[in-house]
Amino acid sequence: MMGELRGGAWVVVDSRINSDHIEMYADRTSKGNVLEPEGMIEIKFRTRELLECMGRLDQQLINLKAKLQVAKSNEPLAMVESLQQQIRAREKQLLPVYTQIATKFAELHDTSLRMAAKQVIREVVDWSRxxxxxxxxxxxxxxxxxxxxxxxxxxxxxxxxxxxxxxxxxxxxxxxxxxxxxxxxxxxxxxxxxxxxxxxxxxxLQELRVQKVLLQLTNIGNSSSALQALPQGLATLLSKVDPSSRKQLVDEICKVLN
Structure with missing residues (x-):
């Protein structure tokens, strides 16, 4: 419960390494990913992406940038610089909040239910059962x-x-x-x-055994040296068979050949 699997440890036990034998499960409260959320947002949500997100969502920033566009063509330089300072101040104020939101968003991808949805784990198993x-x-x-x-x-x-x-x-x-x-x-x-x-x-299963023997005999038939050794090989095989069942085996072989 509350366990986390990260980095190299994740890679070592990844079911894709040996999917025939490895299955991965997680408790409902556990988390897992190669990177921790803080490391993930440094790649997926860098400061530039967060600033772009603010510019799309924060109404105060939207209004300030609209005023800045107008000021660049109609207002003095001092007004333009003032608006730019207000925009930078607002972005600085919002950056910690947006960083927390981005981290929480990354954390939601580390939950056991999300891992199950992405088929990274086979099933979510509650600790109690x-x-x-x-x-x-x-x-x-x-x-x-x-x-x-x-x-x-x-x-x-x-x-x-x-x-x-x-x-x-x-x-x-x-x-x-x-x-x-x-x-x-x-x-x-x-x-x-x-x-x-x-x-x-x-x-x-018997059909599989017949197919295996047929494949082996086909391979023998494709080799002249193997064909020459076949009679002696059959004789050796029969000598190792229990006498009580040897006649039955010979009869079965003859039946097939006929």
Whole structure:
């Protein structure tokens, strides 16, 4: 609560560094940005910009500048200088106020709600519910990560973490458990129910394994030396298979070849 994340510390934990594994959250009272508001306004709201803003908004300055324009063509030099001094005095009087306003404006961009709106953080989590929230979230991410590893093992290294996650989401949303629910993907309990029953995705995993083996065989077929070594490789493979299941494997291979 009331925490702030700034500068190099922000860069180190930025979710964009490793979006597959890093998620950022903030309490409702916390703030964060690379620069503090005072540093931000030195870049975005310099004195020149603040003076221009005064000239647009302060009625007294607007009137003085209007009189100055008239005086430059009709009044003596002393009147022009007097008006210029009044303008500078008014700007000097207003500058601290406008600096405070600019700082407050910059602070509004550092709030947790603004960070969530800009998708810098995933969600605003109130401190009072943070323990239960992160327990469920961590449980969900561990379950999801475990299934991602299973998919990558089944599909091969060419399947990235992101593409594996997208496949899981697609399979889950297409299931009976999630169908018809607008927010099903963020429903942790529904995801656990689906994930804990391997029948929901085992057939699709088998399809990935088939595609991986097919890709490997295709690569072998593109190499004459690999083709020459294929019979010996298959013989070695069969010798390592349990005798009770060896005949079944040979029958399956023959069935496919026929």
């Amino acid at each position: 943070s323990r239960s929230y992160f327990y469920r979230r961590l449980h969900r991410r561990i379950a999801e990560s475990s299934l991602v590893k299973t998919l990558i093992d089944a599909g091969g290294d060419h399947l990235s973490h992101r593409s594996a996650t997208d496949l899981i989401k697609e399979w889950f949303l297409d299931s009976d458990i999630a169908r018809g629910k607008a927010d099903a993907w963020v429903d942790d309990e529904a995801f656990y129910t689906w994930k804990n029953d391997s029948n929901n995705y085992e057939k699709k």
